Amino acid sequence: MTTEDATVTAGDIARLAGVGRAAVSNWRRRFGDFPAPVGGTASSPLFSLSEVETWLRAQGKLQELPGDELLWQQVRNSADDLQLLSLVSRLAAAIAHRKLGTLLQGEDAEIAGALPELVTDESDVPLIRATAELAAERGPQEAVEFLYTRYTQAHSRRVQVISPDIARLMAAFVEPRATQVFDPSCGHGGLLIAAGGEPGKVRTVGQERDAAAARLAGARLAVRGIPADVRTGDALTRDAFPHLQADAVLCSPPFSERGWGYEELANDPRWQYGLPPRGESELAWVQHCLAHARPGGQVVVLMPPAAANRRSGRRVRSQLIRAGALRAVVALPSGAAPQSTMPPHLWLLRRPVAGDRAPSHVLMMDATGSPETVIPMWSSFEEDPHRETAGGGRTVPVIDLLDDEIDLTPARYLTRSVVSPGGVGRTREELLRATAELTRLLPSAAESPHGPFSMTSLGELARAGSLQILQTPVRMETGSGELRLLTAADVVLGQEPTGRGKEEPGLVIARPGDIVVPVASRVPAARVIDEEVALGPNLTVVRPDPDFFDPHFVAGFLKVSARQPSASASGASRLDVRRAPLPRLSLAEQRRYGEVFRQLERFEGALRRANEAGELLGRIVLDGLTNGDLQPDPRL
Incomplete structure (x- = not known):
């Protein structure tokens, strides 16, 4: 071109x-x-x-x-x-x-x-x-x-990339004597690059489902002089390295996949700690990583917080603890996992050595304030598991973990919140920025002298050819595959696509300017798409002609329509898009409304951020004052 x-x-x-x-x-x-x-x-x-x-x-x-x-x-x-x-x-x-x-x-x-x-x-x-x-x-x-x-x-909304800071943190746990590091879900190679360190010292091995991503990972490693062997395929169902025993395994696996191969892999020898439940794909990845570490080798896995306490995974968690495989759990800051908005955890494991005595303690650490503090704590714990740790960590006896719940959430065992250096000041500044942003983003609207609108319906507009209404399949094979899908939950939460699927008949690709609406939702939502994305099940797509409609104008009125009382027993509103009313306004007038609707979205986002920062600041100050980490300002 x-x-x-x-x-x-x-x-x-x-x-x-x-x-x-x-x-x-x-x-x-x-x-x-x-x-x-x-x-x-x-x-x-x-x-x-x-x-x-x-x-x-x-x-x-x-x-x-x-x-x-x-x-x-x-x-x-x-x-x-x-x-x-x-x-x-x-x-x-x-x-x-x-x-x-x-x-x-x-x-x-x-x-x-x-x-x-x-x-x-x-x-x-x-x-x-x-x-x-x-x-x-x-x-x-x-x-x-x-x-x-x-x-x-x-493709920032479509591509899931682990942050360089978290990649470096995970790689920092790898012992200096390690000469081979493996990542069975390597994406674009971020973790292997972080672990590669000095060129030629560490050999990296990776596997990735998407052939193009695997090719890119191999190129990024090669131009850095890092020896690498990156292959394509699903590591759980098509293991490309069945006999590999690496010194260390780092992994940021896909979260919450239901199609990870539960039936196909029911009798797989990798499940030494129990068959992972169908809805606990992360526990399958943990055991896959352990199977590819040499005896005594390290495993560092990024995990969703729910994996620490789901009832379905209790048996596997219990066996990991009893065998001495699980050594530490680290609570990370929000946003550390590319596929989750919740604060994730790091699980630090070692493959047990036959004949060795199982460890008596597990280290729980809080890195939500200062992630860099966890490496010294881990080193101290490795030297002496019985030694009390300073800062945001605590050694927990194994017997205390083996209760009815087998809950591995660090906050449950850390007796008090720890105020990190500068934590109060940083959170206060964040709150001040968020409140200042609120003032700047106050929606601009004035009383209208025109009275009620002259209305039409989206169904009438569709029949006239001014817009299209598309429906994604009610049922789709989701949870696995190389194609990222925008789900109904993603639309409601305003987050990046988290679904996985395959190209199949009926798949709908949303284009920039399309409006995507969940068929049923407890929270009214309508999202204007700004880049091409594949859609999951139970979504309606409104595709307006840009010569006649502003998409943000249409989305604003669809949100109001989605608030109508529901006849659903679940409490979720079911929106019939074709019946949704829309005012008859000129394109110029629509754009004025659309701009205010966008401003309102930004205002609501800033309001959520201000609320979160305010709640966090309140907790930090209260905990700090009551546990001795803070004192009243001397000027008071």
Whole structure:
């Protein structure tokens, strides 16, 4: 695709000019000669890259289009959203394996013949040349990381990436003498990169379900000089390393998968601590990791907090404790797990050595305030499990854990909250920022002199062809698969897609500008989609024509319709979208309403953040004053 054909979003334009997205919105309103959209939707328009570049230069806002931005726009316009990772991973692999450098001086036909996995015809060659030039200019590692970073930014709502801080924390538990580290669900390679350390010292091994993600992980490791063997496949059902015994295993597994292979794997020899319940896929991953650690080897697994106390998993947790496999549980800050908004845990385990006496204590640690404090606590515990720990930790006798509940939640055993250094000040500043944001985001609305609206229904508009109404299947095979799905719960909670599925008949792909509504929900919800995403079951999609409707305007009135009393015995409101009323307003008037609806959403989000920060500050101060970590301000 040529530069003249390439399109960019408002966010891309902001990066080109080095400004915020608000500045781009202001330019569109203030300057009549700003390039008109050439595609996309009213809420997510696309602009011609060549026209934008010309306009920015004429305004003195861009002297020269950066080479990396030009390359990224070529990449974005060479593949649709669902194929973007495949293209990025193939380009990264070509860089990592030094396939591009020798081709810079070659003819187009020579390049096309040398890279059949990237080039379908000679029109693809400019993208290959641009990628080779970036790699030659910046070096392979920086070029690969640029492609990876831009992909994750472009799909921030779809891509689950473990934060570098948590990856480094998990890798810090690996003993210095370890020479082989394994991650059976390695994603884009974040944990293996963190564990790789000094190039050539540690050999990394990984497995990943998605072939494109596995390819990208291998490329990211290769350009760092980290020896790696990354293979494709589901580690639970298609183990690519059945005989591997690593010094350490790090893993951030998928959470809450029901289709992890319960029936197929019922008699699997890996379940030495008990058959994992159907709804406890995380306990299957824990045992898979233990099976691939050498005797005495370490295992560090990121776990959802519910795995510590679900009734269904009591037997497996009990056996992990009795055998001496579970050594410590660490409570992490909120947001540490990419697939969960709840504060996750780290489980630290060791594969038992035959004949060794089982440990008598398990270490419980709180890292919600200062994660860096847990490494010294762990080292001290390893030296002497009976020694009392300082700070946010406590050694708990095994006998105290083996009650009826087998609850491994650290907060249950930490007798008092520990105020981390600067914790009060940080939380107070967070509360002040959130309350200031509330004032700024107060919705702007005035009394209307016009009286009731003239209404129509979405069903009538659908019959007139002004919008489409689509329904996702009532039942879908979910819980496993390489395709990420936006679920009804995700829509209600405003979170990233957490479902897993496969491409199957009836699958609905939401486009930017679509409105997605749960068929039944206790909480009214209607979400405007801003990037392409596959949808799970029991969702309705309203796809308005952008020439007639503002999607945020439609979504605001759908939320009100979803509040109507329900006849459902479960208490969930069932919304018949076709009966939902909508005012007859001009597009300009709709956009005014839509902007206020968006402002209201931001205000409600800030209100939740302020409430959370206020409650946290109250708990910290109360606990600190009563346990001696804090004292009244001397100025009082």
